[in-house]
Amino acid sequence: MNKESSRGCFIALEGGEGTGKSTQAALLVDALANRGIEAELTREPGGTPGAEAIRALLLDPPEGGWNARAEALLFAAARSDHVERRIKPALEAGRWVVCDRFVDSSRAYQGGAGGLGDDAIANLHGFGSEGLRPDLTVLIEVSPDKVAERLSERDADGSDAIGGRSAAYHARVAESFAALANEDPAQFVRIDGDASPEAVHMQILAAIEHLIAERQQC
Ligand code: TMP
Numbered sequence: 001m002n003k004e005s006s007r008g009c010f011i012a013l014e015g016g017e018g019t020g021k022s023t024q025a026a027l028l029v030d031a032l033a034n035r036g037i038e039a040e041l042t043r044e045p046g047g048t049p050g051a052e053a054i055r056a057l058l059l060d061p062p063e064g065g066w067n068a069r070a071e072a073l074l075f076a077a078a079r080s081d082h083v084e085r086r087i088k089p090a091l092e093a094g095r096w097v098v099c100d101r102f103v104d105s106s107r108a109y110q111g112g113a114g115g116l117g118d119d120a121i122a123n124l125h126g127f128g129s130e131g132l133r134p135d136l137t138v139l140i141e142v143s144p145d146k147v148a149e150r151l152s153e154r155d156a157d158g159s160d161a162i163g164g165r166s167a168a169y170h171a172r173v174a175e176s177f178a179a180l181a182n183e184d185p186a187q188f189v190r191i192d193g194d195a196s197p198e199a200v201h202m203q204i205l206a207a208i209e210h211l212i213a214e215r216q217q218c
Helices: 021-034 049-059 068-092 103-113 118-129 144-154 167-183 197-213
Strands: 010-014 039-043 096-100 136-141 188-192
Touching: 010 021, 010 103, 021 039, 021 096, 021 136, 021 197, 039 068, 049 068, 068 096, 068 103, 068 118, 103 118, 103 167, 136 167, 136 197, 144 167, 167 188, 188 197
Parallel strands: 010 096, 010 136, 039 096, 136 188
Antiparallel strands: none
16 A cells, blocks of 8 residues: 555634534544544644644733734644644554544634734744644534533633633634634534534534545545
């Protein structure tokens, strides 16, 4: 088998706060295992010791926080380490990678909601991670009322520096994700996240069925 044909598939799960990505990522990895596909479950920011250290700096920043460009650079630096040390080696070894957030989070949060623009994020990603894209980006979208309900349970003990931003910021994040998905329907699949976790899982499985069928050809 040549190297190209044995590369694993790279799937990113994206969405705003409280959309159920982490639950769905874990369900997906289990479902793939049941089909005989070994997949690594990972997340951003994080996934390597260095990137997890940067995660702590981003979510619990020093006094005064980061300016918008420094924040984008830190996300890009964490991603660079994650791609180089974990994602690429796994894909090259034929394993799948299921990642809870990837560069489209930087596009929606820092580029869209944060106002840096898409070109700035693309430039950072080109330098940091050689522009690596997932084979498929699964965008889970949840109505604002449902998100508020879920976050009041999840963040009862307080939210982090980014999750705790204004409702207007998070509305811009959701709009940015929707615009990215509209612009690139070949890259994104949009999932109705208001449904039960089981129903959302079934939608995601249906959306990646073609990758499972051609699984050695990502
Ligand atoms: P998490 O809580 O989903 O793990 O994500 C941590 C926070 O970081 C969440 O508020 C989204 C934010 N984030 C960005 O702003 N840009 C990024 O590139 C990534 C990966 C996450």
